[in-house]
Amino acid sequence: GNSVTQMEGPVTLSEEAFLTINCTYTATGYPSLFWYVQYPGEGLQLLLKATKADDKGSNKGFEATYRKETTSFHLEKGSVQVSDSAVYFCALSRPPNFGNEKLTFGTGTRLTIIP
């Protein structure tokens, strides 16, 4: 079945540091890949997405590239801010021709940025 493995947290960085949160997946075919973010006291919201190999998703300075050869979708940001403190979830859905209404989530990585 499908699965997502995320880097264990928590992760603590200083402001303006470089961020990488690792995510690898197991799935048949070409799933769509997502990063969701959960700010304190809120629900999850979509941060970025990629739907085919070599696609790069980007939003709010965050980027992730769909790597089919390494089955990875690592999240990166060049200079983090205190406001980026949140829990980040990697997720996948099956390809559209298999029915992609469900998402498989990773366990989440808690990120704390200190000034």
Next chain:
Amino acid sequence: DAGVIQSPRHEVTEMGQEVTLRCKPISGHDYLFWYRQTMMRGLELLIYFNNNVPIDDSGMPEDRFSAKMPNASFSTLKIQPSEPRDSAVYFCASSLGLRSPYNEQFFGPGTRLTVL
């Protein structure tokens, strides 16, 4: 658009009591999902509906849990009787499902349930 609406935002109850959580999905979305989030188990999918019909309830932990969707704009998740281990944040999410090329799910703010 108001987004996904959940009520109540916080619920504190005593063991053995019935608890009902409510969700209003985004208008036009035909998929609705109920999730539970705890520190120990992370984010778990409990059940999801398509056009008001339950499609997969394999994540519902026990018979004490039940979910309904009587119409396209309302769903409930009921726990009867509640137990302390049911304490968690319960999220509702909705999506366009296969009508969306990206399959984005939109989450509500969650209901924080505490069972004493």
